[in-house]
Amino acid sequence: QDVQFSVLGFGSKAYPDFCAYAREIDCLLEKQGWDSRLTDLHTVNDKDVDELISWIHDWSSQATIALASAPAIYSAKVVGLTKFKVVAKSAVSATNTTFTLVLKPASKINMQSGDLIAIYPAQDQRERFYSIGYKDGLVQLVVKLFPDGFGSSFLYRLETNQTLQARVMVNPSFHFPKAANAVAVIANGTGVAPFLGMISENESRTPLRLYAGFRHRNEMTAHYVDFADEQIKLGHLQQLELAFSREENPQYVMDLIRRDALYFVELLEKGGCVLLCGALRMQHDVEHTLNELLLAHVGKTIADYKESGQILTDCY
Ligand SMILES: Cc1cc2nc3c(=O)[nH]c(=O)nc-3n(C[C@H](O)[C@H](O)[C@H](O)COP(=O)(O)OP(=O)(O)OC[C@H]3O[C@@H](n4cnc5c(N)ncnc54)[C@H](O)[C@@H]3O)c2cc1C
Structure with a gap:
């Protein structure tokens, strides 16, 4: 037939x-x-x-x-919306196209860093997702502003105290692995968002390193350095490693991973976890780099560690 x-x-x-x-x-x-x-x-x-x-x-x-x-x-109506109030918003500048937005849910809602928030700028079926950094009942988003971007410019236009309706999507495959003996989180650009929350909430002081790549050194990256200094003092973070791809001596996170090859191989071999968040291209390149290192040092591939749930990704 x-x-x-x-x-x-x-x-x-x-x-x-x-x-x-x-x-x-x-x-x-x-x-x-x-x-x-x-x-x-x-x-x-x-x-x-x-x-x-x-x-x-x-x-x-x-x-x-x-x-x-x-x-x-x-054009079904979106259900499961929660009201959020804008508590704070940072500004973009000539040297920085990324801003942070801090939101407070109007009612108690179960969420944690690594979950996603879906927004509906035109109150129709079109949605945009943003990764949640969660701490003390507040949601922090890190958003790259695209000129005329449907979602990003909608968020950027919001003023303090204004409210918006959004949907929280639980993302259990990207929560902080609390049982891990050590964790490395790797981000580029806005991918740092969930990790800022995970680091702040690392009360159990799991040995944790943040590797992050950006194009330029600017006020936003200076803010991340201050944040990391504070978190290192609290014992929530061990190290911050930054790579800048458009500054003198350009570097990507892959270069930092190669430099710290033994740390990554040992981390994974001893049951630790690696979390990746940011651009899909970065995910591809980081996984390729880790794969090379693992093959060379222990004769294993990244697939082995993915299978055992030691490599978690949330890239877009
Ligand atoms: C799971 C998930 C998590 C996400 N988390 C975040 C986050 O934490 N922070 C964040 O800023 N974004 C995040 N995004 C991306 C976000 O959902 C939007 O896609 C992004 O904000 C652009 O949407 P926009 O409506 O502003 O732009 P659009 O109106 O969709 O597009 C405007 C212009 O920007 C270009 N553009 C859109 N997206 C990209 C892109 N990714 N790369 C290059 N050009 C692009 C388009 O081609 C177009 O020219 C996430 C996406 C997913 C799927």
Whole structure:
């Protein structure tokens, strides 16, 4: 019996490989002999309802199974929203495009650093996620401001005491591994957000190092240095290691990892954990570097440590 196929991909054009998986599947299905195409490949950017409806029309004109095509059905109201009040916001400058936003939930809500907050700038189905750094009932976000960015400029326009509705998404695979004997957290750019909370909350003084990469040395990175000094005094953090990619002697976090190869290999071999947060590109490069080091020193691959839950990632 001939099998007909129709591929619909969902994604965001903010990523260079927009709907790459859908394209791949579509190509693979095209090459099989046992099936035939029902519709062209359709993609939906950023939950765009019109693009979804366009696929539904195409599908409905070919298939015998009718799908509802009223846009209202697909613009479902978001549920599970919590009210937050803006407690503080920092400013961007000519040398720094990143700002922090501190939010206080209106009611008690279960969350911890590493969870995500979803915001709805136009109160429709389009959402943007930000990583939560949580301490003493307050949520701290670190956000890169994109010119005309739908989510980032919405957050930047918020004023102190203003409220917003947002959804907290528990992200259990990226919580601080409390049982670990030692932890290294690695970030680039805004990826530092959850780690600021995890460090502040490291009351049990798990040996903890922060490796972070930024483009430039600026007021934001100076703030991280002050924060780290304070946390080192409290015993919450052992070391802060910074890499700047657009300063004299450019460095990336991968260079720091290579320099501290023995520390990372020993950390993982002795059951410690490595957490990664930031750009997907950084995740790829850090994992590649760790893999090389592990192969050279102990003949293992990063997959071994991922399998045992020692490498946790939350990259975007
Ligand atoms: C799990 C998760 C956690 C996240 N955590 C954070 C966080 O803690 N802090 C933070 O700042 N962001 C975080 N993001 C990214 C955030 O959700 C938004 O994608 C980001 O703020 C840009 O959205 P925007 O609406 O402002 O820009 P858009 O309106 O979507 O895009 C505006 C312009 O910016 C470009 N752009 C958008 N995103 C990127 C990107 N990532 N790299 C390069 N160009 C881009 C677009 O191509 C476009 O030209 C996270 C994303 C995910 C999936």
